[in-house]
Amino acid sequence: MNVLQILCHPDFDNKNRVSNILTLTGETELRKKGFNNIKTLNLYSPDCYIPVMDKHMFNYENKKLTPKEQKDCIRQKELLTQWKNTDIIFIYMPLHNFNIVSKFKDYIDNIVIVNETFECEIETLIGLDNPDKKIIFILTSGGEFDSHIQYINLDFTVDYLRGILGVMGINHMQLLRVQGLDLEKNNKEKIIETAKMDLTKIIKETL
Numbered sequence: 001m002n003v004l005q006i007l008c009h010p011d012f013d014n015k016n017r018v019s020n021i022l023t024l025t026g027e028t029e030l031r032k033k034g035f036n037n038i039k040t041l042n043l044y045s046p047d048c049y050i051p052v053m054d055k056h057m058f059n060y061e062n063k064k065l066t067p068k069e070q071k072d073c074i075r076q077k078e079l080l081t082q083w084k085n086t087d088i089i090f091i092y093m094p095l096h097n098f099n100i101v102s103k104f105k106d107y108i109d110n111i112v113i114v115n116e117t118f119e120c121e122i123e124t125l126i127g128l129d130n131p132d133k134k135i136i137f138i139l140t141s142g143g144e145f146d147s148h149i150q151y152i153n154l155d156f157t158v159d160y161l162r163g164i165l166g167v168m169g170i171n172h173m174q175l176l177r178v179q180g181l182d183l184e185k186n187n188k189e190k191i192i193e194t195a196k197m198d199l200t201k202i203i204k205e206t207l
């Protein structure tokens, strides 16, 4: 089984960030369970190059590519192949400004590609990805989404990801919400410890 961890925290090397703390728990539990083929993309690390959807990306189909376009095109194929060949994907993300972080959108732009992960029929999109691929989405947030009315109305991050996975034909996404981290009434450490236990349970019982 191939596992991919996608780390989405802009503060990519800060071990105290909640999503980075949970990545450590996740990887430790995976290795305990015998998963050894684990790859990591730390999206905000300078070592992790993700082509951006810009003028150049629209040029990929042309016969003559600039050196930058050639480099980006190769990298896109690499990311796409890695995604396609992965059985289990963990996405560790903080919620920033009520949306997925922008580098993750850049990543999505490299894998949601017509005739690769989905195809277009006249009035519908058909997913070409492995429907059994397992996605575990660990989303940390300062606010709470099941109680605060302003938050409930802005709760489309999870729907977006679920929707875009559905376009590719992946029907199941497991969500671990680690929420209320910045609320004074809450005990942050306790929320993190509970999240570690929940993540361990997901790995032990569902993978």
Ligand SMILES: Cc1cc2nc3c(=O)[nH]c(=O)nc-3n(C[C@H](O)[C@H](O)[C@H](O)COP(=O)(O)O)c2cc1C
Pocket (backbone or CB within 6 Å): 009, 016, 017, 018, 019, 093, 094, 095, 096, 097, 098, 099, 140, 141, 142, 143, 144, 181, 182
């Ligand atoms: C720039 C920025 C934007 C944020 N936007 C939101 C938000 O829209 N909704 C929310 O619930 N929390 C928001 N937060 C709080 C983070 O989601 C929360 O602090 C994080 O998930 C956990 O903390 P850590 O990443 O510092 O470890 C934001 C934090 C920052 C720094």
